[in-house]
Amino acid sequence: MSETTPRPTETERIELTIADTDAGSRLDRLLADRLPAFSRSRLKALILAEAVTVDGRLVVDPSVRVNSGGRVVVAVPPPTDPVPAPETIPLDIVFEDAALIVLNKPAGLVVHPAAGNATGTLVNALIAHCGASLSGIGGVARPGIVHRLDKDTSGLLVVAKTDRAHRRLAAQFADHGRSGGFTRAYLAFVWGCPALPSGSVDAPLDRDPRNREKIAVRPNGRWAVTHWRLIESYAGTDGRPVASLLECRLETGRTHQIRVHMAHIGHPLLGDATYGAGFRTKAGLLPPEARTCLESLRRQALHATCLGFAHPSSGEFIEFTAELPQDLAGLRRALAKTDESVI
Template sequence: MNDETQREWTLEEGIGPERLDRVMARLWSDLSRSRLQALIRDGQVTVNGVPTLDPSGKVAAGARIALVVPPATPAEPMGEAIALQIAYEDDDLIVIDKPAGLVVHPAAGHESGTLVNALIAHCGESLSGIGGVKRPGIVHRLDKDTSGLLVIAKNDRAHQGLAAQFADHGRTGPLERAYLALVWGVPQRHNGTVEAALARSLHNREKIAVVPTERGRYAITHYELIEPLPPGEPVASLMRCELETGRTHQIRVHMAHIGHPLLGDLVYGSGFKTKANRLGEAQQAALKTLGRQALHAAVLGFEHPRTGEFLQFESPLPADVAGLLEALRG
């Protein structure tokens, strides 16, 4: 959103009758339709000089629409000076290489010290308001203990454009999301697709489970074997996983579902603890040092929501996963 606080437009001939919020969304595309609806209900819109509170009210040619956009309010989470590894930044978005251990969004038990807190402090006034609040626009997330690339919007226009790409999951656009993972065992098929619906487990609400299609959310993961580990008598594999959908814990659950859970994943790979006994002393030490699931968001590509340029970023394996990989190679 720009610095303008008041906007006016007179509708041309041949328009309407049409919903007010739909017309305004075409006129001022830098504001989301939900944001415009909220402004209408807050009394910030007049039609022919008369305040209107109904987003669904009809307007026709000749109507004069006036909109007041209040300054964005400060974000509720406090900004915190937390170091960030920035892969790219401009006026619309920022790409972060997130370390393992950093929570993305404040929640119960993690009210501070999150990526959102860090972004509020780093971006400052360049956050021009997502839904009227000066906050970063989170369009996708990584688990706390998953490292790698994330893109975050700075304004409503960028948020809408990025959110649409992630909702489409790259089916009709250029979105690319690839992960590197160390998993137990070697898949019989070196390339494959896991298509299995996901939902909260009925037995443990903190876990995600594969469920019948009618009870869960559609989820697809494509995988490719890169390297069996160690050479000769492998007990693990380096895999590349590409998301066609982006569900909570998707790669972790899908890999466990086909019998190849991630190394270090105590939630979905607890049944494979004895596998570690087949590792050498140095390999076991590297796995213990890892202390998390061996998953890294290594590639992120998307279309810039303003310029249309395709941007692609790659992140090398962080030291803990790279150390385990080298140990497994022997």
């Protein structure tokens, strides 16, 4: 497969009409929902840079509310060369062609430069690997980035090498399979054992007003749904279930979604210092080897194990899987060393 997409040399104008269902929405949220190929931070930056008008009036406040029937125009400047420097960082590439790269991200690797992580990111590695052949839609600091994984979450991630591929992949991630084939599954080790073999969490998410670094279930937050299935449960030293392995599939893709949703139903992830701090004492109920594995983990026990989508060029459905990395595979073996494990 090959694909060549010329980069625009002039500002692109994107025009939107505000539907009745969008009336009263914040401008930045409206644009994020209607333009999934652009990151929300990129759209916010365009608003602040005086690149967005509503009914011909310049708007520089991302939180302004929009009215039904209005017309929004976004002036997108041509992509510039990525500012992050190329760095030789090993990449576990699962698949690559002219349009995209699928890779298995290790825990500890930040996806793109940000405050506190100006270098040593996946973007730096991608620039070294791909040169100039990365989509510019994500902005200067995020070339090619269609979606993200938390720094301490491992697993599968797809990167766009052309603007056309970026737009088509972003649309699939925004749709989450409602209009066609799309799979995105995670393996999560959680505290306790759910009472049912499967279930769903439908709880809106937004920034925690008490801590802007955290996400919380909020009544007026963004719609978020996680479907989970019990794979294994593990007994503690008292013979009762102390932890479980779940498969989680996303119907939406919000920041920290699985971590917050699992904590919300009383089953936070093992190793999650942000959303599972109150469960640290349960480590004393783990078998000794499992306790040692958890102490050395130093991250949330979450892995993106499956990713499937329609190829942006051919339309063919392609799917990839990534086994548990060494640290989580070791934790699983240690947890399962009991007659009470159920598979």
